[in-house]
Amino acid sequence: MNFSYYEELAKTTNTVTVDNTWSQGRSVFGGLAAAMVLTYIETQTGLKDCDLRTVNVHFCGAAVEGEACELKYKVLSEGRSVIQIEGQLLQDGAIKTQIIACFSRARLSGVNLTPAPLVFTNSPEDGIKLPFIKGVAPGFIEYLDTRFTSTAKPYSGSSEAVISGWIRFNEAPEVFSDSAILALIDAWPPAVMPMLHQPAPTSSITWNVEFIQPRETLAADDFLYYHCDVIQADHGYAHTEAKVYHPNGQLLALSRQLVAVYDKPKK
Known part of the structure; x- marks a missing residue:
């Protein structure tokens, strides 16, 4: 049951059961x-003349x-120009994931600033592919083609708090939707992981994504380039900031997360 299967379910029903192949633990x-x-919101509201601008996510429970x-x-x-919509995923009446999505209609403006395209120093072929090892890697990794280009790997005890690389779905969706971009951004491990000396649980608490508009169309099998830095970390929490790029170098999204880190201090 690939990503497209669940995306289609969210378009047609308000009740979804996710199997264990899309798990992180349980x-x-x-x-x-x-x-x-997000898919449910976009389908139910039918916002055909609006662009997605921001998504604020609160992970309230597993x-x-x-x-x-x-x-x-x-x-x-x-x-007239902006609509803000709240969406929730619940189990047994308890909110597990809550988002607020902001959509906008384009307006005439004299203000225009387009960032220069990123000139990549590597390609997906240069990246180290993250293998799916059943029982070791999270279940959802099976559905992704994730290729690291950053030098410091998770749990290496590095002082380099950066994760970067290329990512796409193993089975390309028919349309590279807003929801597909959102899912791929969250698929990367937190950039704080290379700083850890041994495996330790981490958990995203809040997550903000700003989508850059207008954007060029993505082909279904395109890779996205991801670069994430830890801005600050202390007392068991880390603040991370990422940029996400179209394969042509166009900036697609800005992503920020507050991550809880459940490690033990090195003795």
Whole structure:
């Protein structure tokens, strides 16, 4: 059951059960949960003349794989140019994932600043592919083609708090949607992981993504380039900031997360 399967379910029903192949431990992969809520919002509201601008995600609790999830949405405000919509994924009436998505209609403006395209110093072929090892890697890794280009790897005890590389789905969706981009951004391990000396749990608490508009169309099998830095980390929490790029170098999205780190201090 690939990403397209769950994306299609979220378009047609408000009740979804995610199997264990999309798990992080016993929890549903957070990127898939957020993507399903966003898909449900976009389908139910039919916002054909609007662009997605921001998504704010709160991971309020672990959604358990194999149990029914309910999708809900509510329009918070709607003006001439901007509409803000709340969406939720619930289990047994408890909110597990909550998002607020902001959509906008284009307006004439004299302000225009387009960042220069990124000139890549590597390609997907240069990256080290993350293998899927059942029982070791999170289940959802099976569905992704993830290639690291950063030198410091997770749990290497590095002073380099950076993760970068290329990513796409193993089975390309028909359309590279907003939800697909959202899921792929969250698929990367937190950039704090290379600083750890041994495996330790980490958990995203809040997540903000700003989508750059307008953007060029993505082919279904395109890679996205991802670069993430740890901005600050202390007292068991890390603040990370990432940029996501189209394969032509165009900036696609800005992503920021607050990550809880459950490690033990090195003696």
